[in-house]
Amino acid sequence: MGPNADNEGSDSFDWDTEDEQEFMLPSSASPRCFGNGNVVCSDEASSSNGISISHFVGMGFSRDMVCKAIDENGGEGNSTAIVETLLTYSALEKSPSETEHVACGGQQFVSDISSSESAGDFLDDFSDEDYLGSEDNDETLSEMDKNLKQLVDMGYPAAEAAIAMERCGQDASIDVLTDFMCAAQTAKEADAQLEELPRFGFNEGERRNYFDGDSGKKKRFYSDNNWERKRQKQRERRRNSDEEVDSTIIPNPMIGFGIPAEPWRRHQRTLPNEVIGPPYFYYENVALAPKGVWSRISSYLYEIKPEFVDSKYFSAAARKRGYIHNLPISNRYPLLPIPPQTIHEALPMTKKWWPSWDSRTKLNCLQTCLASAKLTDRLRKAVADYHNDPPITIQKYVMEQCRKWNLVWVGKNKLAPLEPDEIESLLGFPKNHTRGISRTERLKGLGNSFQVDTVAYHLSVLKEMFPGGITVLSLFSGIGGAEVALHRLGIPLKTVVSVEKSETSTNILHNWWQSTHQKGNLIHIDDVTKLDADKLEQLINSFGGFDLVIGGSPCNNLAGSNRHTRDGLAGEHSSLFYDYFRILNQVKLIMGN
DNA sequence: CGAATTATGATTGAGGTG
């Protein structure tokens, strides 16, 4: 009946080595900026797994740095380790001063992007005068490395040590550095009170203590030695690790700069001058990413703070996402018709079988996998034994599984996962949008997509700006959430350059393009890493520039559902964010000329 | 061999309790 309560004490933990590695992850570093095509070293031979020096150079690191990082990691095999090494170097070189003011009812943004020494500068407005690491010869670097290592050995987080070294100068003594960090620490502790925001009554906090001897897997863990040790280590790490380098605050309620239901909430923001469009850009990823990820993404995208929005305010299913963009935020309007807002409205057939003790009105996030038939059958058996409502412990267990797997009631005591066409509808896509490919592929494509109504609400401000239509660079297009959103807004698509690796997703977008009788051009490119400055310049010359650069880079190394490779931004796929950043910069640069 | 099926926790943060 209950979930398998096993694996107590079966895992062995090796925290000692892991802690060291995590310290090496700085949580803030400034991006390198790009010049013209001369940064692209096309003569580089790719290694067997397709990762080359130019791949890392493309992320914005200098060539020297890349070579050194590859050497340190014993060749090009371990790209994740190389990226982390590079990010550490970046933190050593420079860390952005995180000045930030929060005005009442709005936010102000202060940019602090400096150009670097690498290959041409892309922002003429900024000078190099406050940049100190103009020639990072090996001796300087290794000296700084030595200091960093010593500080880390003393127990300081690498990120703070790197910041201290940057602030105090390269040849500051260890004493000076520790003093600096001590002062910074106390300042931050005193700074740790800023929290307001009203709360909504969406989830009534009905918390009961439940003591279930059978299905209770938790109580027993508390007396487990490994478990205790692990929790202790976690607490220690939490105290030690970068106290407040991650300044990202996820708002509650998660409504960003406003939702259609509350147009009276007024927000204002000030963007840095160099990102006031065009070109407009729109970047998306999961809101609940590992610590520090959003502040890093933000530091690359001109220090613009993400707009966190949960799609449950636009549809019957939740979808917590962060959006960084330079779009205006006033006079937004929702896509019509307004989609069903509750489970019963979206799936009327379920109403008949819905038990009174299932209090859900919204579905959770639509993911890429569905519950197994064995699980739903176990749940059916757990509930079917009772004439009336099952006991509270059974209810708890069933509800937990329902929430985890987004199950709905489709018969007496019968639960089932959603069908692909239901997911299409909940995400705002037309019926049969993904039809024609395998069920597994459909679920994957849909699970990785935008919620169309949510994105369209943000993009709606483009309509009056581009009455004649727009030219779009769509990165990581997937099944075409951005295209569908723009089309449903009635914004003509003059040209869409779509970059997408998956062939099945590409076909879906292509089919949609034809079936909606688009007048414009749809151009496909299959690899973001191959979209270099030359290619961009060629495209921009052909179409007169891009009005919008839109895309959400891979989230699978950030998403909470990933048990195996939740490696953060440095992960194999999620690191493609740096290509979004690179391409956006190159577009801005080329269009600026 | 592609498609379908199934099992597989950890990391966060909010909020309660003593």
Place this chain on the structure above:
DNA sequence: CACCTCAATCATAATTCG
């Protein structure tokens, strides 16, 4: 403040099926 409960989460990998 220490400690706990509760909740959410754009997935991966191994295996089986047809």
